Amino acid sequence: MNSRDLILSKIRAALLEPKDLPIIPDFESDADLKAKFIASIQANKGKVISKEEFLSLLDSGVFEKVYSHVKEFSAFSNIPFPEDAHDLNDLNLAILQGQFAVAENGAIWLEDQDMGLRALPFITEHLVIVLDSIQLVANMHQAYGRIGLKESGFGLFIAGPSKTADIEQSLVIGAHGAKSLRVVLV
Amino acid sequence: MSHPIQAAAFLEDQAKSKWHDETLWFVRDKRDKISKSVPEWEQLRTLASQIKDNVLANLGSYLEEFEKNATANNIHVHWAKDAEEHNRIVLGILKEKRCKAIVKSKSILTEECHLNPYLEKNGIEVVDTDLGERIVQFLNQAPSHIVLPAIHLKKRDISEIFHEKLQTEKGNEDPDYLTHAARIHLREKFLSAKVAITGVNFGVAETGEFVVCTNEGNADMGVHLADVHIACMGIEKIIPKREHLSVFLRLLARSATGQSVTNYTSHFRSPSKGKEIHIILVDNGRTAQLARPKFKDSLKCIRCGACMNTCPIYRRSGGFSYESTVPGPIGSILSPGIDLQKHSSLPFASTLCGSCSDVCPVKINIHEQLYEWRQEITKAQPDRTKGLAMKIANGVFAVPFAYNLSGSMMRGALKILPDSITYSGLNTWGKQRDLPELPKESFKDWYKKNRK
Numbered sequence: 001m002n003s004r005d006l007i008l009s010k011i012r013a014a015l016l017e018p019k020d021l022p023i024i025p026d027f028e029s030d031a032d033l034k035a036k037f038i039a040s041i042q043a044n045k046g047k048v049i050s051k052e053e054f055l056s057l058l059d060s061g062v063f064e065k066v067y068s069h070v071k072e073f074s075a076f077s078n079i080p081f082p083e084d085a086h087d088l089n090d091l092n093l094a095i096l097q098g099q100f101a102v103a104e105n106g107a108i109w110l111e112d113q114d115m116g117l118r119a120l121p122f123i124t125e126h127l128v129i130v131l132d133s134i135q136l137v138a139n140m141h142q143a144y145g146r147i148g149l150k151e152s153g154f155g156l157f158i159a160g161p162s163k164t165a166d167i168e169q170s171l172v173i174g175a176h177g178a179k180s181l182r183v184v185l186v
Numbered sequence: 187m188s189h190p191i192q193a194a195a196f197l198e199d200q201a202k203s204k205w206h207d208e209t210l211w212f213v214r215d216k217r218d219k220i221s222k223s224v225p226e227w228e229q230l231r232t233l234a235s236q237i238k239d240n241v242l243a244n245l246g247s248y249l250e251e252f253e254k255n256a257t258a259n260n261i262h263v264h265w266a267k268d269a270e271e272h273n274r275i276v277l278g279i280l281k282e283k284r285c286k287a288i289v290k291s292k293s294i295l296t297e298e299c300h301l302n303p304y305l306e307k308n309g310i311e312v313v314d315t316d317l318g319e320r321i322v323q324f325l326n327q328a329p330s331h332i333v334l335p336a337i338h339l340k341k342r343d344i345s346e347i348f349h350e351k352l353q354t355e356k357g358n359e360d361p362d363y364l365t366h367a368a369r370i371h372l373r374e375k376f377l378s379a380k381v382a383i384t385g386v387n388f389g390v391a392e393t394g395e396f397v398v399c400t401n402e403g404n405a406d407m408g409v410h411l412a413d414v415h416i417a418c419m420g421i422e423k424i425i426p427k428r429e430h431l432s433v434f435l436r437l438l439a440r441s442a443t444g445q446s447v448t449n450y451t452s453h454f455r456s457p458s459k460g461k462e463i464h465i466i467l468v469d470n471g472r473t474a475q476l477a478r479p480k481f482k483d484s485l486k487c488i489r490c491g492a493c494m495n496t497c498p499i500y501r502r503s504g505g506f507s508y509e510s511t512v513p514g515p516i517g518s519i520l521s522p523g524i525d526l527q528k529h530s531s532l533p534f535a536s537t538l539c540g541s542c543s544d545v546c547p548v549k550i551n552i553h554e555q556l557y558e559w560r561q562e563i564t565k566a567q568p569d570r571t572k573g574l575a576m577k578i579a580n581g582v583f584a585v586p587f588a589y590n591l592s593g594s595m596m597r598g599a600l601k602i603l604p605d606s607i608t609y610s611g612l613n614t615w616g617k618q619r620d621l622p623e624l625p626k627e628s629f630k631d632w633y634k635k636n637r638k
Contacts, residue, residue: 003469004253004265007421010473011246016482019239021426024433027226044449085411086377104224104436105446118458119410122403122450140432140447149393149428153259155453162403163449166318166334168341169209170361175317176369176376177403177450 029138033103034185037136040106044160045173046181054128054184063126068095069116070130085119094124098158098183100135102143107159108183109143111152118154122162127178129158133185188531193503202340207501209337214495216444217545224436233433235549238486241424242476248391248424249467255394259456262464269299272468276301276383276416277308279464283414285381287311289372291398291405292319293385294332294489295418295468298511301383313375315404317368324351330505332512333442333491338504372404382408386419386465387488388434392427395455396465399438399448406452417454417465421472422485434488437547441490475523480558484519486548493542493552499535508532515542519555526566533559593628600624 001009038048049057058066058076067088068077073095082088096115098108108129110121121127137143147155162177173179197203221227241248253263266272272295280288288305290296290312302312302323314323318335322328324347329335336344345359354367384405388397396417398405409415425434439445457463476482494500494514505513510521510529518532533556536542542552582588601624625632 002265003267003271006267007265007467007469007473008246008249010469011249011421011476014473014477014482016243016476019236019243021240022233022236024233024429025226025229040446043446089373089377102447107447107451112458117410119407122406122410140436141429144429144432147428151455152453153456153458155395155455156406157447157451158449159447159451160449162401164317164365164402165443166316166321166336167344167361167364168339169212169334169337170341172361172365174369175365175402175404176315176372176407181449 024141027139027141029104031103031138033136033138034133036103036138037101037106038185040103041160041181041183044106044181045163045171046106046160046183048183048185051184051186054182057182063093065091066093066095067091067120067124069114069120070095070097072130081116085117085123088117088120088123091120091124093126093128094120094178095128095130096121098129098131098135100137100143100146101131101183102138102140102157103136104139105159107140107143107157109147110156110158111150112154113152115154115156121156121158122177124178126180126182127158127161128182128184130184130186187509189503189507189509189535190531192507192509193499193535196504196507197502203502203504205340206338206504210495210501213334213443214492214545217441217492217495218444220440220444220446224440230433230437231547231549234437234488234547235486237425237430237433238548241422241426242482242485244426245421245424245476248426249421251391252389252394252424253467255392256396256465257394259394260463261394261454261456262462264464264466266466266468266470268470269468272299272418272466272470273301273304275466276418277305277310279414279416280305280310280381283381285310285414287313287375287379288381288383289313289315289375289379289408289412290383291385291400291408292316292335293383293418294329294512295385295420295470296383297328298470299418299468301418313372313379315372315375315408316400316402317365317404320368320372321347324348328506328511330513331491331494332489333494338506372407376407376411379408379412381414381416382412383416383418384409386417386423387438388431389419389424389465390426390428390431391424393455395428395453397431397435398452398454399435399450400452401445401449403450406450409454410458413460414462414464415454415457417463419465419467421467421469422487434547438488438490441492441545441547471524475520478523481519481523481555483550484516484523484552484555486550487516487520488548490547492545492547496541496545498537498539498541503535508535515552515556516546516550519550519552519559522559522563526563530563530567533557533563590628590630597624597626597628 101108164175330338500514521529
């Protein structure tokens with residue numbers, strides 16, 4: 001018997017009594033979604049900024065190599081988008097558009113089409129996600145309700161910058177991925 | 187060696203063990219605070235438990251559904267009955283790709299299968315990319331906690347090993363500085379690896395996708411730069427529907443570290459163009475545990491580590507004292523199912539206080555299972571040291587005269603016995619415990635005097 005059939009036959013031999021799946025309630029919340037989202041991003045060590053603040057940041061010239069996957073800011077892109085993600089290794093700033101976000105934890109949903117290359121949000125030194133403030137849901141149940149069964153090869157919740165606390169539980173921002181996350185709420 | 191002996195070794199460094207205890211309690215406290223900020227927390231735990239009950243009752247059909255959907259999404263699905271077969275499948279893929287160096291993000295399953303030494307023996311360089319795991323890998327150690335792999339180490343230890351391996355400044359213990367050095371070191375590894383391995387937090391039957399959660403982003407850095415992604419998943423990690431992710435993701439990070447969600451939650455549904463994804467579904471003793479009615483619920487575990495952070499024994503004995511891939515309370519009910527002889531002291535490494543069950547996000551009755559394992563172990567090994575004392579006690583309790591006499595004798599004897607006998611090595615109870623002050627008379631005598 002091959003391992004697949006062996007495993008499945010051992011599972012069936014266990015003969016467990018049937019158990020129904022529960023129905024997940026909506027868990028409605030009357031919280032102020034925008035305030036909650038901003039607090040969540042801050043707790044995750046990200047920042048929420050306005051479009052004006054972002055524009056002046058871009059103008060300050062702190063970011064050398066910039067790529068914007070968002071049309072509105074494409075004038076700031078100064079590198080050609082590569083075919084191979086390895087070529088993004090010295091990218092200083094990536095600008096992406098988030099589809100929607102979750103107020104309770106700050107998680108922002110992105111799919112393949114929002115990234116161009118899957119490595120982009122991770123390999124870039126700094127990350128900016130542009131988000132429409134009407135695209136906020138209260139919690140993860142509503143989030144998956146919204147995602148539904150849409151097919152994207154890769155789907156990602158980003159809730160903050162890359163971080164670690166593996167050295168004596170001291171929080172350090174910028175482990176392997178983006179050293180900062182700024183959310184431009186419009 | 188047994189748990190008490192290993193625990194005693196851990197406690198020799200008092201300052202470090204005190205730090206370990208307090209730090210994990212701090213994590214437990216963060217979990218308490220954030221869980222109380224979610225009004226439906228208890229309801230979520232019940233839902234998660236019910237979903238997992240359904241999973242265990244239908245595990246076979248969910249795995250088949252997962253296989254069908256994942257295959258349709260161009261994911262290669264492999265099945266491994268044990269650790270050896272799992273390791274062979276990984277090596278087979280690496281050989282086919284002529285790959286000599288891989289990056290690997292956190293996967294307790296690959297620790298359980300001892301994948302690293304197996305691959306290294308076969309000439310493959312394995313780089314663990316989670317910072318804590320890279321630190322313990324440098325030291326040739328295993329993780330001592332499933333979420334906080336290097337929690338047994340102080341920054342001084344890490345500074346020393348980084349000085350040796352990464353040429354950081356001698357004596358520089360700054361966590362920012364050390365993390366940055368690891369970032370530069372691991373960036374090189376990410377850029378050069380052709381194959382990346384990850385664990386799996388959840389596999390979704392309905393869509394054939396799987397989900398990986400990290401804070402560092404190391405899993406994603408590895409797989410999106412590599413040509414081939416190998417995901418290693420225990421068969422119990424399956425959940426029925428995508429919507430069920432909402433329940434588990436609300437519970438997982440809050441229970442683990444007291445944060446509302448991990449900063450990255452990645453859903454892998456199909457490979458990008460020109461790349462490959464393989465997933466290995468591993469049994470390795472899980473179907474045997476499923477067939478044990480008293481212990482099958484241990485398979486509901488989502489590996490958050492909350493039971494470790496809260497456990498008074500784990501906090502004061504360290505992960506290594508369990509000598510088991512998964513330590514702590516949950517490890518103590520999982521491991522005896524794999525090797526009862528080797529892990530026979532683990533179910534006794536507990537006060538049965540029940541705090542583990544109270545914090546478990548999927549409501550596993552951990553402390554009750556610890557108690558059940560004790561029964562099994564006592565049956566299998568009737569000559570444990572407490573046996574003789576229990577037989578004498580049985581005789582004494584059965585005869586009222588003997589009970590009365592022994593009571594007054596003990597009250598007399600314990601007063602005059604020198605501490606060297608009461609706390610001698612023969613009396614394991616007396617280690618780190620003090621006898622309470624003895625009453626002058628028995629309750630029976632007191633009751634006779636005071637009854638009116």
